[in-house]
Amino acid sequence: MPIPANYAAPVYLSAKDRAFQQIQEWIIDGTLQPGEKINDMELAKAIGVSRTPVREALQMLSLHGFVSMKPGVATTICDTEPGEIAKLFPPLAALEGVAAELAAPVIQAEDLVALRALNEEFAAAIHSGDSFAALKVDEQLHDRIVRLCDNRYLESAIAPMQAHVRHLFFQQAVILTEKSIHEHTELIEALERHDVDEASRVAKSNWLRPIQEYAAAHPEQ
Amino acid sequence: MPIPANYAAPVYLSAKDRAFQQIQEWIIDGTLQPGEKINDMELAKAIGVSRTPVREALQMLSLHGFVSMKPGVATTICDTEPGEIAKLFPPLAALEGVAAELAAPVIQAEDLVALRALNEEFAAAIHSGDSFAALKVDEQLHDRIVRLCDNRYLESAIAPMQAHVRHLFFQQAVILTEKSIHEHTELIEALERHDVDEASRVAKSNWLRPIQEYAAAHPEQ
DNA sequence: AAACATTTGTCCGTATGTATA
DNA sequence: ATATACATACGGACAAATGTT
Numbered sequence: 001m002p003i004p005a006n007y008a009a010p011v012y013l014s015a016k017d018r019a020f021q022q023i024q025e026w027i028i029d030g031t032l033q034p035g036e037k038i039n040d041m042e043l044a045k046a047i048g049v050s051r052t053p054v055r056e057a058l059q060m061l062s063l064h065g066f067v068s069m070k071p072g073v074a075t076t077i078c079d080t081e082p083g084e085i086a087k088l089f090p091p092l093a094a095l096e097g098v099a100a101e102l103a104a105p106v107i108q109a110e111d112l113v114a115l116r117a118l119n120e121e122f123a124a125a126i127h128s129g130d131s132f133a134a135l136k137v138d139e140q141l142h143d144r145i146v147r148l149c150d151n152r153y154l155e156s157a158i159a160p161m162q163a164h165v166r167h168l169f170f171q172q173a174v175i176l177t178e179k180s181i182h183e184h185t186e187l188i189e190a191l192e193r194h195d196v197d198e199a200s201r202v203a204k205s206n207w208l209r210p211i212q213e214y215a216a217a218h219p220e221q
Numbered sequence: 222m223p224i225p226a227n228y229a230a231p232v233y234l235s236a237k238d239r240a241f242q243q244i245q246e247w248i249i250d251g252t253l254q255p256g257e258k259i260n261d262m263e264l265a266k267a268i269g270v271s272r273t274p275v276r277e278a279l280q281m282l283s284l285h286g287f288v289s290m291k292p293g294v295a296t297t298i299c300d301t302e303p304g305e306i307a308k309l310f311p312p313l314a315a316l317e318g319v320a321a322e323l324a325a326p327v328i329q330a331e332d333l334v335a336l337r338a339l340n341e342e343f344a345a346a347i348h349s350g351d352s353f354a355a356l357k358v359d360e361q362l363h364d365r366i367v368r369l370c371d372n373r374y375l376e377s378a379i380a381p382m383q384a385h386v387r388h389l390f391f392q393q394a395v396i397l398t399e400k401s402i403h404e405h406t407e408l409i410e411a412l413e414r415h416d417v418d419e420a421s422r423v424a425k426s427n428w429l430r431p432i433q434e435y436a437a438a439h440p441e442q
Numbered sequence: 443a444a445a446c447a448t449t450t451g452t453c454c455g456t457a458t459g460t461a462t463a
Numbered sequence: 464a465t466a467t468a469c470a471t472a473c474g475g476a477c478a479a480a481t482g483t484t
Contacts, residue, residue, distance in 0.1 A: 014292055015473065039449080050474045052273075055451090056280060063284060065373055071235055072450055072480045090323065091375045094315040102311065152286055153385070154312045157378040164374070236452070261471085271453045276472085293459045293471055 015049040020057035022047050027066050027077055028167045038067065038075040064160035066167075082173030084164075085214050092161045093207035095154060096142060100187065100203035102149040104196045112192050115144060119184045126178060134176045135169050141184060145191075145203075174210060183209075236270040241278035243268050248287050248298055249388045259288065259296040285381035287388075303394030305385075306435050313382045314428035316375060317363060321408065321424035323370040325417045333413050336365060340405045347399060355397045356390050362405060366412075366424075395431060404430075 013021070023043065026032045044054045058075055061067045069075045118141040125134035139162055146158055168174045183206040190199035234242070244264065247253045265275045279296055282288045290296045339362040346355035360383055367379055389395045404427040411420035 041449090052473055052475090056277060059277060059281065060284060063281060063377070065377060069450090070481095073482080074449075087372050088374050091316055091319050091372065091378060094319045095312055095378075098312050098315045151308050151312065153309050153382060156284070156286060157312060157316075157382070161374060161378070273452055273454085290471090291460095294461075295470070 014053070016053035016056045019043070019047050019049055019053045020060055023054070023057055024061060024066060024163060027061070028163065028170055030170050032077050034077050034079045036077045038077065040075065064163065066163070080164075080167060080171065082168060082171050082214070083218070085168055085173050086211050088161060088164050088168070089207050089211050092158070092165070093204045095158050095161070096146075096207055097200045097204040099142075099146045099149050099154060099158070100191065100199035101196050102151060102154070103145050104191050104194050104199045107148060107191045107194070111144065111148060112188060115141060115184075115188050115191070118144065119181065119188065122184065123181045126176060126181060131169075131176055135166065135174075138176060138180065139166070145187075173214060175213070177213075179209065180206065236274035237277045240264070240268050240270055240274045241281055244275070244278055245282060245287060245384060248282070249384065249391055251391050253298050255298050255300045257298045259298065261296070285384065287384070301385075301388060301392065303389060303392050303435070304439070306389055306394050307432050309382060309385050309389070310428050310432050313379070313386070314425045316379050316382070317367075317428055318421040318425040320363075320367045320370050320375060320379070321412065321420035322417050323372060323375070324366050325412050325415050325420045328369060328412045328415070332365065332369060333409060336362060336405075336409050336412070339365065340402065340409065343405065344402045347397060347402060352390075352397055356387065356395075359397060359401065360387070366408075394435060396434070398434075400430065401427065 023032070032038070038058065040051050040054045040058065044051045047054065058067055058069065062069045062075075066078055067075055068078050118137055122134055122137040122141060125131070125137055143162070146155055149155075165174060183202060187199060187202045187206065190202055244253070253259070259279065261272050261275045261279065265272045268275065279288055279290065283290045283296075287299055288296055289299050339358055343355055343358040343362060346352070346358055363383070367376055370376075386395060404423060408420060408423045408427065411423055
């Protein structure tokens with residue numbers, strides 16, 4: 001029997017991982033609101049697992065800054081005002097800058113092809129007004145660059161920050177615009193030239209620009 | 222009854238936190254060797270808690286890259302060759318650079334006093350050849366700057382990396398030298414002048430220099 | 443002030459899954 | 464290939480701690 005080319009092996013997730021992904025998704029998309037108190041037994045029933053994996057998932061989310069666990073008191077969803085982009089984006093920009101620096105010398109032709117294809121997808125999503133699709137593709141594009149670095153420290157620092165970006169997106173604090181398409185193009189071209197400094201500069205500004213734009217749109221804060 | 226001024230409230234740790242700190246310490250100082258298989262029941266007995274908090278602690282350590290958990294197979298201490306500094310330090314340098322940038326505009330006189338005192342301590346430790354004491358003070362100094370930023374994303378990204386620095390130190394891959402004293406002085410002076418760019422530059426080079434030194438001392442890798 | 447109710451933290455027994463013989 | 468042995472993952476019950484009535 002011929003095996004379909006794009007067959008994705010069904011990934012069997014442990015109960016803990018299912019709980020983690022589901023709860024994180026619920027936090028990010030606003031199903032679980034900031035400040036909301038969490039009842040682990042309730043969540044366990046909703047997800048269809050016991051308290052243990054839910055508890056474990058909550059501890060991970062706590063480490064990533066999505067929930068706050070006060071021993072013996074309560075577990076709550078962390079408050080996240082949209083203004084948080086000013087806190088989140090500088091460290092993220094720095095790390096993405098490093099990623100670009102590390103990727104520039106080692107990038108291969110096939111990576112460039114893939115990045116260009118992703119940027120096409122990204123542009124299409126922006127132009128069709130599907131900003132959620134744009135967000136997901138944007139994440140894939142940056143993630144592809146990060147994985148070129150083969151650096152677990154970088155990856156594990158960026159991953160939770162990316163999740164927070166998605167959270168802020170659902171709070172309408174992050175808006176992806178036309179400008180990002182051009183920035184991606186610039187970044188890809190710098191990577192193609194193995195231009196370390198320029199790649200780093202563009203990657204950083206791609207993440208720092210939204211801070212200015214948000215500040216300009218919300219001068220009261 | 223007069224309450225002693227420097228009375229430190231005895232911090233009651235949960236079993237999980239005790240387990241986490243103890244196991245991390247054992248990994249860092251080499252009591253638990255890279256590659257070693259972990260038996261949670263054994264650890265639980267040694268620490269004096271049950272398997273659950275040990276399991277939870279191991280999951281956190283897994284998130285931080287200290288242990289590797291293969292579901293249903295084994296939990297092992299991550300292999301960490303000394304050459305890892307070349308992986309760890311670039312992202313850490315970038316984050317410490319951001320920390321310096323964010324701290325420079327908001328730093329207060331009392332912070333500068335504290336930082337100078339810490340650098341004195343650091344110098345004393347270096348000169349007396351107590352490199353372990355130097356490491357601990359170095360950590361405090363950088364941590365003080367990071368906390369000025371009031372940025373949880375930055376803090377939670379840097380914390381596990383700092384733990385890895387200590388791990389590499391115990392593997393004799395990180396050596397603190399006289400040069401660091403001067404770099405700290407430069408950094409403190411830049412912070413005092415609220416010179417964002419210079420503070421960032423010095424902070425980064427303080428972390429990037431050891432990579433060069435390690436590479437020079439181990440040309441075979 | 444004391445007892446209560448709720449929620450979290452901990453324990454340990456069992457089942458599932460993997461790697462071996 | 465099947466069976467066996469092992470370690471981990473999960474579940475549910477208990478205990479401790481907090482805040483409240």
